[in-house]
Amino acid sequence: MLSSDFSNLASEAHRMTNYGADWLHMDIMDGHFVPNLTIGAPIIESLRKHTKAYLDCHLMVTNPLDYVEPLGKAGASGFTFHIETSKDNWKELVERISIQGMRPGVALKPETPIEEVYALVEAENPVEMVLVMTVEPGFGGQKFMPEMMDKVRILRKKYPSLDIEVDGGLGPSTIDTAASAGANCIVAGSSVFGAPEPAQVISLLRNSVEKAQQTH
Numbered sequence: 001m002l003s004s005d006f007s008n009l010a011s012e013a014h015r016m017t018n019y020g021a022d023w024l025h026m027d028i029m030d031g032h033f034v035p036n037l038t039i040g041a042p043i044i045e046s047l048r049k050h051t052k053a054y055l056d057c058h059l060m061v062t063n064p065l066d067y068v069e070p071l072g073k074a075g076a077s078g079f080t081f082h083i084e085t086s087k088d089n090w091k092e093l094v095e096r097i098s099i100q101g102m103r104p105g106v107a108l109k110p111e112t113p114i115e116e117v118y119a120l121v122e123a124e125n126p127v128e129m130v131l132v133m134t135v136e137p138g139f140g141g142q143k144f145m146p147e148m149m150d151k152v153r154i155l156r157k158k159y160p161s162l163d164i165e166v167d168g169g170l171g172p173s174t175i176d177t178a179a180s181a182g183a184n185c186i187v188a189g190s191s192v193f194g195a196p197e198p199a200q201v202i203s204l205l206r207n208s209v210e211k212a213q214q215t216h
């Protein structure tokens, strides 16, 4: 939703779900971990009053622990934190996310090796999704980094049933590359909000993933 009109967030959310979006991806940025500042728990709480959609929160913040209880109480559905911020406390983080009834996920920046998330996927109380950033986090409208697909291929081979999300520069010209590598959760901002027919783009993204899943 970073590409949406934030002054009309509820109607933008309805527009996207009416166009066929399964989830609403909410980029939460603190202006410290990334050089941008967006939304927090109060916005999620207000939005939750207007939609039952899955709110897939991506925490681009230095201290994700500070956001767990506020976002859980606000009605967030998924809570995906960055491994770069939680190498020493991810077990506590995942436990507290789960206690709040949210789905835990872990994200990694382009320069972070994929090996750094294996322990979180294999843990007794594991994350349920890995978000492979395909741009440097902080802004929408950037160019897709195809070199990140090696991470997706490795994850898909190692964990066949894991949810693998990709985020950054996804659209009609890049979706087949991501889907064929094994990504099954697709974040798309500018390619959908900027499209003359957003529903057609959402349908194209979904069809590409479904087609690729038949070969995995």
Ligand SMILES: O=C(CO)[C@@H](O)[C@H](O)COP(=O)(O)O
Pocket: 002, 003, 025, 027, 058, 060, 135, 136, 137, 138, 139, 140, 141, 142, 167, 168, 169, 170, 187, 188, 189, 190, 191
């Ligand atoms: O987390 C981020 C950016 O940090 C992403 O969610 C972007 O907001 C995706 O936007 P597009 O690249 O699809 O325009």
